[in-house]
Amino acid sequence: MNRINFLKLLLMSLMLASTAIACKKVPKSITPIPGVNPRSPGDPTTTRPTGTDPGKTLPQGTETTPTNLSDITGGTQLGPRIDKGNFWGDKETFKDNTVYFAFDSAQVRPEDKSKIDGVAQYLKANPTFKVEVEGHCDERGTEGYNLSLGERRAASVREYLISVGVGGDKVGTITYGESQPAVQGHDETAWAKNRRGEFLLLKPKTQ
């Protein structure tokens, strides 16, 4: 009995000693996890909200819009932004006037010009109406690339409208890149329908 207790004691003291040795191997250099200074770069808490519960959103604060952004001149300017709050948006009127583009192209195709002519005639007959051209792409470009290509397609349609006598201030442009495909699918049939320019007719709420 005594012998067993003695062995137990010996074993325990050996374990304690080895733990102590193991601990000694760890140098005293303790590296604190950053978490105090909220501004240090790479700090994991830099972009964490005050509550660190994952699943919460980051703080939503005030929103400021400077009113006096410097004006830029030069080029074929767009008119002032159309305040869509003052207009009824209408996608029906010109739904058959949607124009389509070749792969990676922003050129208006000859066979589509009559569709844009139809929009031009309508706008001339309704001088208080405006139109916004929406440029879209298929998924075969990357997202950043397609944002520009979509805008360039809308700009090409706008240029054609101007060339047939529509005032540039009556035509706005917007790009949706590849984010709003008309048709789901990953083949040329779908892509051809997604490379397009659509018309949003804007009718003034008060005439």
Next chain:
Amino acid sequence: MTFHNAFLLTCLTSSFVLVPPLSLAAQEPARIEIEKEGDRSKLIPISLSGFSGEVQDVLRSDLWIQGFDIVAADIAQFNVTGSNAGVVEGRVLDRIRKTQILGNRYQGGSLRSQAHAFADDIVQKITGKPGVSRTKIAFIGENGGRREIFVSDYDGANAHAATQDNVDVVTPAWGPDARKLFYASRKSGYLDIYSHDLISGARIVIAKYPGSNFSPSVSPDGRRVAMIISKDGNPELYVCNADGTNPKRLTQTAADESSPCWSPDSETVCVVSRMGGAPALYKVAASGGPMARIRTAGVGSVTEPDWSPDGKWIAFTALTRPFQVCRVPSQGGTVEVLGGGEDPSWGPNSRTIIFTARSGNRRVLSLLDADTKRVKTPSQYSGSRSQPSWAK
């Protein structure tokens, strides 16, 4: 198991996970990791023992993507031993020199962040360069058709929604102190560029010109923002101060420009232009001047450049089918294909790259080690993630 098989399995598995429809952030990732081996000759053999669960996963993952090969102790050059009982502590033994080169105990934060800190200390000690384990990324998260900006750890964990605009929000870019994000939101009904302070939540609109404003890129010194603005009737490259003042048009082309990025000295912008027909990379001085083509021998159509922080490389997307992530020396030259994917963003170490991979209608973020061409998709999340920007 091939990459695709693993991917399908992951998709099938994750489809059984019930998740709230509009919150990416609330979803805890299934810890399924997809790894694609690259050039093993440049890898550093290292062993890990004594760790368990999440800490072990994080250490393996962090070291793997930063150029280490996790092997058995008797064939490793470095033995990492330690524990994660309560806190992470660990030692690194150099088996060739037979000396301990690192020994640390960590406190504060989560076990996960302690494991990241230990991984970075190992990377720093052995390679002499800072690790990326505690860095942040921003990306577009999509679920149920809504796209918002999210911020997470570099490996996709701890995702938080930064925007709640309930409209399409795109093209995030970090300010240099990892405190501000710049991006384009359709909140006004048009694409406007916002500067968003992540600590206070305050944001300002820095570009809301007629037409569309998008693809902001902040100069490494934080003073200026390059962006695409279509107010002139064509998407052109502009540079303005970080608060939106003093905009200056840098391109005068009939074609569209897209996806600008900055040289590390904040003097030069690299931008994609289709002025020569196919999309190509051009350099232009941020103060204005002629556009100079960057030669990308071997690839016809390129987009989405990102200049490495050390200045040596420009990573970009080759518009091949499928897309490929490539790099070229920043002065131009022969292209090196790094792997399938798009929209690369360099890590602060100028070695690791995060990029987008497509799978049907879904997009996932993957990490790429440019030196070994190893690829890792750290974890699978439901919904879609794309357009990564790595905080420098």
